[in-house]
Amino acid sequence: MGHRADAPPYLAALDLNGRRCVVAGGGAVARRKAEGLLAAGADVLVVAPEIGDMPPGARLERREVRLGDLDGAALAVCATDDPGANAALAREARRRDILVNVVDDPDAGTFTVPATVRRGRVQVAVSTGGASPLLARRLRDQVAAQIGHDHALLAELLADLRREWEPRAVAAGVPPAERRAAWQAVLDLPLLDLLHGGEADEARGRAAAVLERALPRV
Numbered sequence: 211m212g213h214r215a216d217a218p219p220y221l222a223a224l225d226l227n228g229r230r231c232v233v234a235g236g237g238a239v240a241r242r243k244a245e246g247l248l249a250a251g252a253d254v255l256v257v258a259p260e261i262g263d264m265p266p267g268a269r270l271e272r273r274e275v276r277l278g279d280l281d282g283a284a285l286a287v288c289a290t291d292d293p294g295a296n297a298a299l300a301r302e303a304r305r306r307d308i309l310v311n312v313v314d315d316p317d318a319g320t321f322t323v324p325a326t327v328r329r330g331r332v333q334v335a336v337s338t339g340g341a342s343p344l345l346a347r348r349l350r351d352q353v354a355a356q357i358g359h360d361h362a363l364l365a366e367l368l369a370d371l372r373r374e375w376e377p378r379a380v381a382a383g384v385p386p387a388e389r390r391a392a393w394q395a396v397l398d399l400p401l402l403d404l405l406h407g408g409e410a411d412e413a414r415g416r417a418a419a420v421l422e423r424a425l426p427r428v
Contacts, residue, residue, distance in 0.1 A: 227251035234275040235289030236261030288312040316340030325350035330362025392424035
């Protein structure tokens with residue numbers, strides 16, 4: 211199948227923890243990009259002749275961006291106020307098969323950044339494939355109103371239970387379909403209500419009891 215101009219983007223969650231990511235530009239847009247990358251655990255290098263306020267943790271080099279800045283990079287963001295510099299860096303990134311986002315010309319890059327809601331481990335992304343970032347942000351804000359701190363607590367609780375229970379379930383020979391059914395039963399519990407009421411121990415206990423019942427009895 212050939213190239214389709216109307217094909218939607220394929221959304222994926224990238225593991226950038228500890229990976230080198232280059233942000234070319236020193237303004238407000240570059241700051242937002244750097245913040246998102248740092249939140250993902252990336253090793254962020256910001257390069258621009260003039261750099262404004264950047265989030266703690268970013269490495270700053272006040273100079274013109276160079277193509278060599280891409281050495282070892284997993285991802286690049288072109289956010290300078292010079293379209294020519296952005297285009298040159300994007301071409302080099304594409305030549306090296308490095309993921310690249312060009313803020314002023316989405317089609318010149320290999321990915322766009324969705325509007326994202328973050329609540330701890332919980333992330334919800336809204337993308338229009340670069341067609342309308344404003345629409346993506348508006349939809350993101352509508353979704354954000356439905357997701358609160360309790361969802362972040364729930365995600366942490368489920369992560370802890372998964373680390374404890376999944377190896378036991380696999381070792382006991384519980385089939386994948388039955389394991390999914392057990393987790394569905396956990397999610398059917400009023401865990402959010404319990405967490406909202408400050409009853410984290412009760413929430414954990416009820417969830418753990420459901421999971422225990424799914425294990426074979428010895």
